Amino acid sequence: MRKERKNTVSRRSFCKNSAIVTGGLLTVPLNVAASANVIGDDAIKIALVGCGGRGTGAIVQALSTKENVKLVAMADAFQDRLDGCLGIVSQKFADTEKIAVKDENKYVGFEAYKNAIDLADVVILTTPPGFRPLHFEYAVNQGKHIFMEKPVATDAAGIRKVLEAAEIAKQKQLNVVVGLQRHYQKSYLACLDKIREGSIGQIVSGQVYWNSEGVWVKERQEAQTEMEYQMRNWYYFNWLCGDHIVEQHIHNIDVANWFIGEFPIHAQGMGGREVRKGNRYGEIFDHHFVEFTYPSGAVISSQCRHQPGCITNVSESFMGTKGTIYTDSQNKGIIKDYSGNLIYEHQGLEDPNPYQTEHDKLFASIKAGTVINDVEHAAKTTMTAILGRMATYSGQLITFDDALNWGRRIVPDTFSWDTSPKVLPDADGNYPVPVPGVTQVLEPVST
The missing domain is CATH 3.30.360.10 (Dihydrodipicolinate Reductase; domain 2)
Structure with a gap:
């Protein structure tokens, strides 16, 4: 028999507990407390976490909505990615006041996401997806509205973490839009x-x-x-x-x-x-x-x-x-x-460009005090x-x-530049490649 895992999830209950969001939109009244940093403010404050190519595109789209928005914080593991992204968006929005990132609010490193998220009303999560469950969980716990790119995880443990945080997001009535943009096409x-x-x-x-x-x-x-x-x-x-x-x-x-x-x-x-x-x-x-x-x-x-x-x-x-x-x-x-x-x-x-539409819908929903929630469907599809x-x-x-x-956990348990990932090269620099019929993808069973 398989060893028991607490809180195992079946596909049937997984699907039953949250119906498929067929249009990307689930609109319900927004708890005022969940938007206290937004309603009544002059600008919706945005933090970008993950400043690569997709992050640069996403923040340009977020800043291109018709709502009054400002980029106030940025975070990335790499300084050069942050600097490159900021250079692009600063040039694109040079004639506006939408770029409001102070030097002290540019954060670099594995823990940088926390500092950036803490400063914002809305967070854009566009790091490589292996980090998504950790960043999503923190943003939800801090009561932030969220845009996050797909996929929302890279292993089953990450999916379970996202689902747990999704329940909290639902209780807090947070807007969560996921970059499966065909739902907005x-x-x-x-x-x-x-x-x-x-x-x-x-x-x-x-x-x-x-x-x-x-x-x-x-x-x-x-x-x-x-x-x-x-x-x-x-x-x-x-x-x-x-x-x-x-x-x-x-x-x-x-x-x-x-x-x-x-x-x-x-x-x-x-x-x-x-x-x-x-x-x-x-x-x-x-x-x-x-x-x-x-x-x-x-x-x-x-x-x-x-x-x-x-x-x-x-x-x-x-x-x-x-x-x-x-x-x-x-x-x-x-x-x-x-x-x-x-x-x-x-x-x-x-x-219209669906990449832009998903941001337009997100910020309009925040401003209107309603909720869009894509996350449970996105977790199931991931x-x-x-x-x-x-x-x-x-x-x-x-x-x-x-x-x-x-499913085996493949994401490291801790992160630092000296952390050894779970897959390493051999003496010739070659990485182990999965072999059908040999590779095990499920955790060991106990009898």
């Missing part, structure tokens, strides 16, 4: 409405894709500790990134969960490294293929690939009992019946992507319940 919302109207009947199968060439690599520098090297190359280490099935392909997996209205009961799949090999690519795969099976019987094929020179595809398609639907990130949405007749077509060339990774790494059929309750 007009084409996807329009197609969801058509699904609910019964245009394609019940979804029974589908395919979701994120196939592209991959991302950057940063070469190892002299005198870097292993912790610094991995953090500079966070995309290639699971405790930081989750592998590209979690960090990137989560968007397409999320659409499947959202449109079907369920979360899978189990997954099985395959994956490996065919092109992106060598120690400069850490431990992650360059391709994954997963079959997710849902309670209704629907089966979704999930495909993601980072291989240059191959076909690029970032889209979703679903087959229902009455017809098919196709969506992609370029604002397209097409529905046909099985005779080939066009039922609906969305060509949103003039649709767990779905983690389940897919566990299936491809192990080569086994993994249930959602086992993945959530027994």
